[in-house]
Amino acid sequence: MLRLLQIEWLKVRTYKPFWILLLINVIAFIGFMQIIAQIFFSVEISKSDEKGKLEVIRPFMEGPFLYPAIWATSAFFTSFLVPLCAILLILNVCNEWNTRMLRQQVIEGMSRSEFLLAKLLGLVVFTLLMSIFFVISTLLVGKGSFELSNVVFNFALLMFSQFSLAFLLGLWLKRSVIALAVFLAYMLIAEPLLVWFLKTNNLTQIVNFLPLEVSDRIILPPEIFQFFSPEEYKARKEAVPQQIIFTILELIVLWGITFGGFRKKDL
């Protein structure tokens, strides 16, 4: 395993686009939460009371930024940046096809399973790395006394799941432009449309199994959202353990199909 990681490290060690994109991701992870905090603490929110009297309130106070709630707040907002990291992974795997180095590595005696295992280990390390940056970005905006939360694990799982989807898309589609277009089109258009369609046709249960939605649902919106829709928030909160299991199952199926299918594929 160490050898496989060393091979992956040798590939990216001097690959400038990788480091530039990684730097952009890190800046985005840390900067985005800073911006969210800046906005939050500078805006006051108005609400009418029962008597129609307008009062200026700070319903959230510092709540979403206090430990441990900050983990959910941070995970919710940072999850919007996960596709940015996915671009890096798509480029990384498509590069193996473009340079024809995937086949060369197999010719040199690396089995297809070893190749995939090396990439899988790389993804795990990358997820851990981005999780560290997630923790740092959260620590920078967190208020009150420090307290850890299982949201860190959930967020790492969400990242790993969506990174895997992006990576496998790149692996099967081979061309980075096509893989990126498909990934972004699915994420931004196709899945939201599917969610809308399924919800309007009372097929809400199926929504939980959509490739991105399955892991999206392991991260709850910040607690302040229950202020707007308490029932939906409660239902989502209760479904988190189940969504974690679905996400893990999705990962097993995806990687299982890839390991199986890749064995028979012409390179």
Place this chain on the structure above:
Amino acid sequence: MQILEVEHLSKNYGRIQALQGVSFEVKEGEIFGLLGPNGSGKTTLLGIVTSILKANKGTFSWFGVRANTHSFKQIGTILETPNFYPHLSGYDNLALRQKIHQRGSKNDIVEVLRLVGLSERAKSPAKTYSLGMKQRLAIAAALLGNPKVLILDEPTNGLDPVGIAEIRNLILELRQRGLTIILASHLLDEVEKVCTHTAILKKGELLACGKVEEILSKGITIELASESLEKLHDFLQNRFPLVSISKENEVIKIQMSENQVDLAELNRICFEAGITLHHLAKRRKSLESVFLELTDN
């Protein structure tokens, strides 16, 4: 020792039959040339035996056992174009290959780079190399850590005449070291000069396979002439099991199998039959002629 055994390999891409039941074997120390026009299936065949392509039918084995990652680690291969990570230096590309196949040491990298004349550019990114330099780097990568077998697919592509001669000499030198080489090429002259054995493919079918001299012997023509060509023609046709006989420009041309070709004996038999030959010569065809005949070009 048997190095590679291919049995009834077939491969199709949709409706296109790229290989049709190809079988042959390569033994230790041979320089085995795979010949064939473009699209004959040479690269597909090499792709299958290096495991990057999957055969639809048939099997192959390396070193007497079913191919596995361990056997591939003992083979140095260049398929088609030289492949490298463009952002990595020549040295780092070789270090990466070494990490994969786990052959040799760091000193071997320096040694093979010196052997192919790339020591001075070892630290430059591969993307700055010319095609010829990339080809030489690919050869260095294939030689790294002393593999038992070398597979070269069009190794002289992109090289100038001096480079081609260098590669030819390198192949002969490697053969002296006991390396088995499988060489795919459409340069017939190249194959004739360096190969001990050859297989000729056309449209995925194996047309001929064996020692180069045996295949060339099939192209040996004997020219004979006497006062009465008709008498000579009839005598030869009735006396010998000929592959072919024809009459051209007052000369009779015959083709016999290799073990029958002995000019002195032929002269004696004709003389005893009362035919005095005034012209008797053996003409050996080049591999190119044999190849063109076999492939109907």
